[in-house]
Amino acid sequence: MARTNDSPFRAGFGKTPPMLAGRDSILDDFSASLAEGTWSTERTMLIEGLRGVGKTVLLNALEDAARERGWLVVSETATPGFLDRITHGHLQRAIDQLDPPATRRLTGGGTAGVSITTETVSPRQYPTTLRDQLTTLANLLTPRGILITLDEINGATIDELADFAAEHQHAIRNDQEIAFVGAGLRNAIRDALSHRSLTFLRRSLRPPIDFLDYDDATDALRIPILDRGRTIGDAALDYAVRATQGYPFLAQLIGDLAWKQSPDQTEISLDDVKHAYRRARRTMGSNIHEPSLSDLSHTDRTVLAHMAADDGPTAVSDVREALGVTAQYLNVYRQRLIDAGMIVPAGRGMVDIAMPYLREYLRDHIVSDATVNRAMSRTSFPPPPALDEESSA
Template sequence: MRRTNPFKPTAGRMPPLLVGRGPVLDDFEEGLENGPGAPGRLMRVTGARGVGKTVILTEFGRMARARKWDVIDETASDGLAQRLLERIEPPRRLFSLSVKPSVELSGVGGVSLREAKVSSQQMPLTLRDAMARRLDVLERKHAGLLITVDEAQAARREGMVAIATAVQHMIREERDIAFVFAGLPTISSKWLNDEVLTFLRRAQAEPLGDVPLTEVRDAFDETFHDSGIAIAGEALKLAVEATAGYPFMIQLVGYHVWRVAYRKHRDESEVSVSVDDAREGIRDAMARLGDTVHGPEMDGLSAVDKTYLLAMAQDDGPSSTSEIAKRMNKNIGYANMYRTRLIEAQVIKDVGYGLVDFAIPYLREYLREHAAYIRMSAQ
């Protein structure tokens, strides 16, 4: 019998299990239940790459749609507020008339319709009015509007100002609206200290971190069993420990261990994961982690950030910040500026007085393996 792999290690794809994310989902559902102004209706979700921020937004959308709400999902980039406006209100409301005496334009007298772009000065009020009109329709049906913005750290300031201003007015007017924005931890310093965006400080903070290994073990045991493949003993122990509680790695390890076991044993009456299957699947998962998490993470860092991390990678465990400065041939104050940056980005973590360690699983191994290339790219 053909079995389907229950794990989905693809960015933004809804996995069959949201291990360790019960509390944040409960907070959002409670917000929907408690009505306008409830804390769970204004939320910021933060965490390093791979902890499942996009997956959480997707699940929030599913929960809202189950209540017949409209859901608008956006990813921050140039033109965010304009795109959001056009999705809240059909573009036909935003057309303006232009008349040009040109034979190149079709229509009598060269009349054409063009879509009007709203200026940054007009956008807050325009967006607010559009939200109000959309909610007028939805609330008559006892429904509401959920807006989610992913990768919020990449948004332009004027776009966030317009959205925050409009949402703030909707909340003041006790409209059925929910707004959730997600991104790297840097959004806290980028947006929340902006005087114009003080409203966003009220957003309920939901930092996503690692999942306890006991929960990973239970999830693996149940998910493998439900798919018709058994995993237990040393094989289960190896798979659980390889995840390091990192949500994306949970999906990767589960996917590749399941895949190896199924390919090898699918013709057997009972399929179970051997220790060799687990080890092979873990190797495949680690290779994929480098391509999808470590590589993109390094691409987003400065040359000095990379130099700092390479200095850390020389240690087998936590690194002394003073020793890192020596390896960089810099004074401690200079090195500490980059220590702070990397901690805020959750690439590394403070593990005691004067000590730091990697926050992303297996980043040390990746840096060692790709050190030559990283040094060249950092020059």
Template sequence: MPNPFRASFGAVPPFLAGRDLVLDDFEAALDHGPGAEGRATLVMGARGTGKTVLLTEMEAIARDHDWQVVSLHTSAGSLLEEARTQAVEILRDLDPEATRFRATGGSVGSIASLHGEVVDQYGAPALSPASTLSRLTTLLGADTGLLFTLDEVQSVDLEHLAAFAQIYQDLVRAEQNVAFVGAGVGAGVRTLLDSPKTTFLRRARRVEIGMVDLGSAAAAIQATVAATEKSIDAAAAVRAAEISCGYPYLIQYVGAQTWAHAGDADEILLEDAEGAREGAIAQMATNVIEPALRSLAARKREYLEAMLLDDGPSAVADIATRLGVAAGYQSVYRERLLDDELIRPGERGTVEFALPYLREALLAGRGRDAEAAPLASGVRARRTRGPRDRR
């Protein structure tokens, strides 16, 4: 049987854990008509928390309500031109006047003798993006609508976003049935919102997503297996959820590895779930943590290293002492790491690691650094001893 888990970024899993409320609110916004809260939504979260998956599910909900969807991309040369191009494809299917016959000659009053050409209303010369989108939303009417989506919104060109926002707001003012959902990394989105060109996004409803509760994670794992010919022991599903830490990307990865460890067995057992832990730690380090740490400022990395001395949450006062700085000075890096979503606040003046297995990755990195110096020294020593050994 093929593995039913979707252990890759952006792939929609068979069962989505812990996002029902967000999706229900979005569906309600589509039903409530123009101007409803949630018609403009920003989904924010760290890498691997399922932003792209949630965006895809919102698109599916819109299509289930007979809405049309225009998926925009930050890599596009122009958001408006991309929107116009996709809108034209929709119009060619929906508009009864997309093509029409234009007479170019023949006898007046004699249909049989007329001759002419079929004209594409949406061919050259092209309608402007504003005219095209206005035509489409007018044609769709009150019973359906048009959803725009934009993933990785933190990477968008501000000039392109401002131009798109102007036309989108014109459609909203005209009480057309339109909606917008953007998704992006929390820290990047917050920086984007500081720009005067993003007033439109500042008014959007913000949905911050992160870990899901372990009960929902276990239920998703159980439901995924139950849809196949295999079964999973309840303790195995719970353990797989615990290993995933409720991190959406890991729910799928641990589920996939648990399935793989079971091999051809009809039932997935606790030891199969246990066998997924080592791979989960390595996978998080490679795909999530190392990219996040690669461009991290040295002082912020030192802050994380100072937290390693504690088994659990770290007191911010202790971190300041370990770094040799004043308490107020450590708060600067604390806030920056909170924005990076690498740490989160704990109770009573403490912080803790926000990403699963970040501690393990930092400890492993420290171990590699400790081994590197002796290894380099050993290599030089062997090169020096070689000639004497040969003599």
């Protein structure tokens, strides 16, 4: 008998799922780079994408790959002070563990009844700049290396990021075994890379991390269910996969909710999946759509509102006419929405909303802000199932 707390799915942000579907090539290339040497381009990587596509999860997996090879992993978030935390926290603790400083030494001894004398010895004073810390630690770790990861990269700590990039570049020039992987929202990373001091990071490998295709989404749902000892029929599995629209967060959320719906049953049924789908759509609104829309300007949201009135891709000329603006003016906001991952080009002169179920959310919440929604149509992925409104949630 299954129990609700047996769920193999991890629907929370940044939680590693039981199976990291669709990211094998990135993991394989990174693991190979740790063995190939300091010249490998995969040793400096930036992971960018929409909310919920698994950026932090992939970051966790890359860290695990480094640990498996015996590398030291320094994991940080790009909040103010991260450079000091890396330098005087993570790296200093690692140096002290690998080369503990003596605190006392013997100065005298004697026979029975005669006390032994010692004196306090000051700990070794290592240089505490980031450059010197990295050099000291790299030498202590040879032939292993250091992986530094930085999540949630943004423009708020641009000066620290620039200082870090300069020291990382110096380490690479000196053939030190040091790798770096950063992650963040697509528009936040692009804004950060526009800084003139981050030329080096602009050359980072930026592997594509986006929606899953149908087969990968199927594996992400089916394999954890079978591995945990339950089953799911073909119809229920197809419904669940189409409901995810290839969105990794939805794959974990729908899988988790369907698992918990009838925990005393061996098979996860179509009704279980339909119930999970309804609940997941509401969670998408509060956890994904609301935060994404809050990052946008009023004009950005107005553009989305007009796009949401269509059931498919929207002609840019129609939006321009509705807003009464010039093509040059509208193109600024079109590009901003593309950079933010909210819309995608959909053919000549056409754009479409990128996030699954954003159109439905915006239509339900079209208040004074004129925010609207549309799920991107992907020819490689079947359309989502119809939402059964008659059944209770």
